[in-house]
Amino acid sequence: MTSLKPFHTFATDADCQQLVTIYSGQDLFRYLTDREASFMILGGGSNVLFADDFDGDVLLNRIKGIEVVDEDDNGLLVSVGSGEIWHNFVMWSVGHGLWGLENLALIPGTVGAAPMQNIGAYGIEQDKTFHSLEAIDLEEGTRRIFYKEECEFGYRDSFFKKEGKNNYFITKVSYLLSKLPDPVLGYADVASRLEGKKITPKAIAGEIIEIRTHKLPDPEKIGNAGSFFKNPVVEKNIADKLKESYPTIPCYNAGDQVKIAAGWLIEQCGFKGQVKGNTGTYMNQALVLVNHGQARGNEIYQYAVSIREAVQDKFGIELEMEVNVIRK
Numbered sequence: 001m002t003s004l005k006p007f008h009t010f011a012t013d014a015d016c017q018q019l020v021t022i023y024s025g026q027d028l029f030r031y032l033t034d035r036e037a038s039f040m041i042l043g044g045g046s047n048v049l050f051a052d053d054f055d056g057d058v059l060l061n062r063i064k065g066i067e068v069v070d071e072d073d074n075g076l077l078v079s080v081g082s083g084e085i086w087h088n089f090v091m092w093s094v095g096h097g098l099w100g101l102e103n104l105a106l107i108p109g110t111v112g113a114a115p116m117q118n119i120g121a122y123g124i125e126q127d128k129t130f131h132s133l134e135a136i137d138l139e140e141g142t143r144r145i146f147y148k149e150e151c152e153f154g155y156r157d158s159f160f161k162k163e164g165k166n167n168y169f170i171t172k173v174s175y176l177l178s179k180l181p182d183p184v185l186g187y188a189d190v191a192s193r194l195e196g197k198k199i200t201p202k203a204i205a206g207e208i209i210e211i212r213t214h215k216l217p218d219p220e221k222i223g224n225a226g227s228f229f230k231n232p233v234v235e236k237n238i239a240d241k242l243k244e245s246y247p248t249i250p251c252y253n254a255g256d257q258v259k260i261a262a263g264w265l266i267e268q269c270g271f272k273g274q275v276k277g278n279t280g281t282y283m284n285q286a287l288v289l290v291n292h293g294q295a296r297g298n299e300i301y302q303y304a305v306s307i308r309e310a311v312q313d314k315f316g317i318e319l320e321m322e323v324n325v326i327r328k
């Protein structure tokens with residue numbers, strides 16, 4: 001058995017049968033030909049909770065490389081190895097003065113996991129600049145290109161979390177980055193910090209790094225996987241009803257529907273900053289569940305279930321877990 005503790009950001013004790021590092025598509029094909037056990041893919045482990053040990057092999061994605069594939073006066077197309085660290089890629093892009101990824105600075109994890117849940121922050125989701133990806137079909141052992149429409153991107157969602165779940169290993173992702181200014185400054189705290197300053201991709205990324213460092217727990221110091229739940233999206237009439245009972249409930253337009261801040265719902269149920277055994281929620285953000293050091297994965301999972309039940313009882317809303325929970 002091999003310990004997974006150093007390979008995921010909740011840093012709970014969990015074992016797998018064997019850890020296999022994948023550096024290339026060839027490594028993966030070789031593994032698929034010879035494999036004997038079931039397996040799962042792990043990038044940076046920043047969006048998983050091992051509620052149990054994993055009874056199989058874990059493939060650690062370390063496929064590297066950043067390659068400019070095409071360029072004109074407006075921008076460039078760049079193809080990135082899926083095992084590159086997402087934040088390093090963002091810093092590469094802002095370092096070249098390119099627009100499109102700056103608001104997504106400091107999101108942990110790998111490039112290959114970014115399309116999985118269509119990562120997003122500060123008014124941008126990765127599908128804004130996404131062009132295509134290359135994946136290996138794990139059943140057929142063949143390579144396939146997916147263009148944007150085929151990925152069915154949505155809020156923290158994609159084809160790879162639905163029909164495509166566990167069927168593909170994403171090996172490369174391509175983004176179209178712009179040379180033309182396109183700042184997204186809808187968040188007041190970002191805009192106010194930039195007042196009077198020259199607005200560049202690097203400047204925006206710099207402010208976002210500072211805000212995130214202040215707001216979110218550093219997984220190196222306190223185990224967590226960022227937001228544990230998705231913000232629920234409900235019909236307008238349900239949101240209106242909730243507003244009558246809770247006038248301060250934070251609601252945002254989401255097309256014909258309304259998105260409600262999950263952190264606020266959890267906070268209203270009394271969980272913010274709570275310490276429960278070895279787990280709890282982060283003091284500054286109730287949406288982030290933490291490992292206070294010695295938590296078992298199942299303890300965090302059971303705590304998450306208790307939060308989900310409390311929110312359901314109080315507001316009649318079912319929270320969906322954003323984190324990928326690994327259970328037997």
Ligand SMILES: Cc1cc2nc3c(=O)[nH]c(=O)nc-3n(C[C@H](O)[C@H](O)[C@H](O)COP(=O)(O)OP(=O)(O)OC[C@H]3O[C@@H](n4cnc5c(N)ncnc54)[C@H](O)[C@@H]3O)c2cc1C
Nearest residue numbers: 041043044045046047108109110112113119120170225226
């Ligand atoms: C402090 C903190 C802040 C965060 N902030 C944000 C945020 O602002 N916005 C946001 O959207 N997310 C955020 N997250 C969540 C997380 O960073 C992202 O979901 C990230 O994309 C996960 O990348 P990873 O490589 O760590 O994925 P992992 O946790 O390793 O894997 C996640 C899932 O994707 C699958 N997977 C991984 N790589 C591949 C691949 N190459 N091919 C196929 N399947 C694959 C895994 O099997 C697993 O199911 C945050 C997490 C933390 C800890």
